[in-house]
Amino acid sequence: MRELERESPTNTVRIAEQPRIPSLAIIGPGRVGRSVAAAAERAGIRVRLAARDDAVDAGRESEAALLCVPDNEIVAACDAVVRAVPPLRFVGHTSGATTLDALASAHVAGAEVFSLHPLQTIPDGATELAGAPCAVAGSSDAAVELARQLGARLEMRPFEVPEERRAAYHAAAAMASNLMVTLEESAAELLDVAGVDSPGRELLASLVLRTAANWAERGPDALTGPIARGDTETIERHLEALQELAPELIPVYESLSERARAIAAAAEAVR
Structure with a gap:
C-alpha cells in the first residue's frame, strides 16, 4: 500500500508542493546510507550514494552531503568531502552521540x-525509515531548517536535542534498543540452559512485543510481575536458579530489579 501511495498522482503533487531539498550526496554505502538513499529517492530528492573515495566528486555534484559513516570515521569523511566546498553548501552526519564539532x-x-539521526534500529540497507523520529541539529537556523525539512521529506518526525546532551540522548536510545536485544538474548539463553524444549526467542517473542506495546500505551503502569x-x-x-544455571546474570538481574522497584514505587505514589 505504501508503494502504491508513493506512486499515485496525488503523492506526486504532494511532493512537488513541499519545500525544495538541495541535491544530496550520501557518503557511506552501508546500512544507514543505503536506507537513507532509498528513502530520499522515493521522496523525489536527487541523490547520489558514494563511498569515501568518491566523496569529492559526489559533493561537487550536490548542495548537501550527509555522512553516513561510523562515529570514529566522521572527521575523516568530513575532511575528504570538504574539498567540494563550495559548491557544496551543507555537510551533515547521521550520528546520535556525536556533536557538530566533528564537522x-x-x-x-x-x-x-x-x-x-534516525531514532530507529537499522539492521540492513533496506530499513524503512517512515514514521521514525529523527534528532536534528544545525550550526545556523538555515542548517536546522534543512535538517528538519530533510527529515520530514523522508517521512520521519524531526525533533531537536541540545548539543551538550547528545551523549545522554544516545545512551537512552542504546538502552531502549541495543541493550533490550542484549537482555532478551540473555533471557532466551537462560531458557535454553534451563532445558526448555523450544527455541527461547520463539517462546519469548510474543511476551516481548506485548510488553513493549503495553509500555508504549501505559508507561510505568505496564510494569507487572513479582517485583511490581x-x-x-x-x-x-x-x-x-540463576546462581545454579547462569551466575553471570545475577548482577544484571539485581540491578534491573532495583530499578524496577524504584519505578514501581514512583508509579504507585502518583496513583
Whole structure:
C-alpha cells in the first residue's frame, strides 16, 4: 500500500508542493546510507550514494552531503568531502552521540553543518525509515531548517536535542534498543540452559512485543510481575536458579530489579 501511495498522482503533487531539498550526496554505502538513499529517492530528492573515495566528486555534484559513516570515521569523511566546498553548501552526519564539532573542517571551509539521526534500529540497507523520529541539529537556523525539512521529506518526525546532551540522548536510545536485544538474548539463553524444549526467542517473542506495546500505551503502569507486586519469595527463587544455571546474570538481574522497584514505587505514589 505504501508503494502504491508513493506512486499515485496525488503523492506526486504532494511532493512537488513541499519545500525544495538541495541535491544530496550520501557518503557511506552501508546500512544507514543505503536506507537513507532509498528513502530520499522515493521522496523525489536527487541523490547520489558514494563511498569515501568518491566523496569529492559526489559533493561537487550536490548542495548537501550527509555522512553516513561510523562515529570514529566522521572527521575523516568530513575532511575528504570538504574539498567540494563550495559548491557544496551543507555537510551533515547521521550520528546520535556525536556533536557538530566533528564537522569543524567543513564549517571552517564555509559550509553550514547539521546532523540528522534516525531514532530507529537499522539492521540492513533496506530499513524503512517512515514514521521514525529523527534528532536534528544545525550550526545556523538555515542548517536546522534543512535538517528538519530533510527529515520530514523522508517521512520521519524531526525533533531537536541540545548539543551538550547528545551523549545522554544516545545512551537512552542504546538502552531502549541495543541493550533490550542484549537482555532478551540473555533471557532466551537462560531458557535454553534451563532445558526448555523450544527455541527461547520463539517462546519469548510474543511476551516481548506485548510488553513493549503495553509500555508504549501505559508507561510505568505496564510494569507487572513479582517485583511490581512485592513478591520477594519468587524473587529469591529466581536468584537461586540463576546462581545454579547462569551466575553471570545475577548482577544484571539485581540491578534491573532495583530499578524496577524504584519505578514501581514512583508509579504507585502518583496513583
